[in-house]
Amino acid sequence: MDVTNETMSRTDLRRPLVDPTVDTEKRPPLDVGLESVLMESSLSYRRRIYLGACIELKLLSRLALPAILIYLVNSGMSVSTRIFAGHVGGQELAAVSLGNSCFNLVYGLMLGMGSAVETLCGQAYGAHRYDMLGIYLQRATIVLALVGLPMTILYTFSYPILILLGEPKTVSYMGSMYIAGLIPQIFAYAVNFTAQKFLQAQSVVSPSAYISAVALLLQISLTWVAVYVMNMGLMGIAYVLTISWWVIVGAQSFYIAVSPRFRHTWTGLSWTSFHGLWSFFKLSAGSAVMICLEMWYSQILVLLAGLLKDPTRSLDSLSICMSISALSFMVSVGFNAAASVRTSNELGAGNPKSALFSTWMATFVSFVISVAEALAVIWSRDYVSYIFTSDVHVAEAVSELCPFLAVTIILNGIQPVLSGVAVGCGWQTYVAYVNVGCYYIVGIPVGCILGFTFNYQAKGIWTGMIGGTLMQTLILLYVTYRTAWDKEVEKAKKRLDMWDEKKEPRQN
DSSP states (O other): OOOOOOOOOOGGGOOOOOOSSSSSTTTTOOHHHHHHHHHHHSSSSHHHHHHHHHHHHHHHHHHHHHHHHHHHHHHHHHHHHHHHHHHHHHHHHHHHHHHHHHHHHHHHHHHHHHHHHHHHHHHHHHHTTHHHHHHHHHHHHHHHHHHHHHHHHHHTHHHHHHHHHHHHHHHHHHHHHHHHHHHHHHHHHHHHHHHHHHHHHOOOOOHHHHHHHHHHHHHHHHHHHHIIOOOOHHHHHHHHHHOOOOOOHHHHHHHHHHHHGGTTOOOOOOGGGGGGGHHHHHHHHHHHHHHHHHHHHHHHHHHTTTTSSSHHHHHHHHHHHHHHHHHHHHHHHHHHHHHHHHHHHHHHOOOOOOHHHHHHHHHHHHHHHHHHHHHHHHHHTTTTTGGGGOOHHHHHHHHHHHHHHHHHHHHHHHHHHHHHHHHHHOOOOHHHHHHIIIIIIIHHHHHHHHIIOOOOOOHHHHHHHHHHHHHHHHHHHHHTTTHHHHHHHHHHHHHHHHHHTTTTTOOO
16 A cells, blocks of 8 residues: 655644535544554554554444344344244245245335435545435435335235236235235335435444334334234234334434434435436436345245255255355345445545555455354354254255355355445446346356256256356456546545535535
């Protein structure tokens, strides 16, 4: 890493690198000491790396750990519905599983589109254009709510759609009723994901984690009452899940509105948020495609397994492996959020060296954790399946797939973090194209050829999928390595200036 400022004194290490025209009395705190450390010429290279790593690890842990908890809790809400439905009846469990799988379309769509808020709010916060964060929050909520309208039509007519897809009539009917009870949840997603990214951009993550944890406990309690006390069955499970998501939305909105820490970033409702909706939609559409393609990739692996010679054994073993992979993936998703926030903040603040350092630090930490997880999977390969099943044949199949699972876990320790960097830089559309090529032009076709033509079965399908993920990871590593971070700082400034041209107010 080059030393570009040979005259900086040790006193400058404590001087924040911010716009001197911004009143420090009105500026929210932002830790920007990393750039000063990395540019301090009086320190040796190893000393700068050490001090920078200490600073960055503190910032990453403060962001990643609560984010991991949030995603684990959100997954737990979905899992709890399956548990309660399974105790109601077998068809109810099938209906809930089917309904939740269908609803993943909206979840991925809204989560992906909400990621655009990370890019804009993160860069605006780093650049100290605080009033713009509230505008972005409102604009994103409007766009996501408008996108949710056609989704309500899709889920209103879910019964004939499920029948058309070949699902059994009874399960399709019960699943469509369950989905109907979740329709208000679409608009809860629209508000929740934008508010969540608004908070993350300001390194405020813990409150969302606490709110999500309380909502999970509330959901479990109310679902128990609805099922065992009020005998509401399947619809009670759906209603409580929807109410729980709106509790999260209400608590987050109330916190943003009343907390004094957001007095500069949230100044109330504004008509300005209706400007530039189409431009925001185009940016968020790239995020949505990027996230959805990644979420569907693993689902296709399970669908293909149902076409193998022994579908029951293949599906059971792959489902267990996918459950383990999904659990480890939550850790990487937490670092994805942290990397996105750190990268966008530093680019907005005009700190290219800090953006570069944050990128590789987050990737390295996530990679080390994923290697530890992979080693744990290999060590427990003969026993881990008994957590899910007592079937010896399935346990043997899981043991055979564990080396593939370990490789997947390691790749998932790198790829999501680099995707978070892409979100922080605003590369969503580019990454969406990379995902299409690597996943759907290379990974899936190669997996089908190995699995069916060469008769490697589940191992062949998974090998092809790993090949697609490996190709995507290598491309993202190369693109990140070749990135000119000074130019990314300029792009971030131009992106923010573009929104200023739409006459967004700025604080003096």
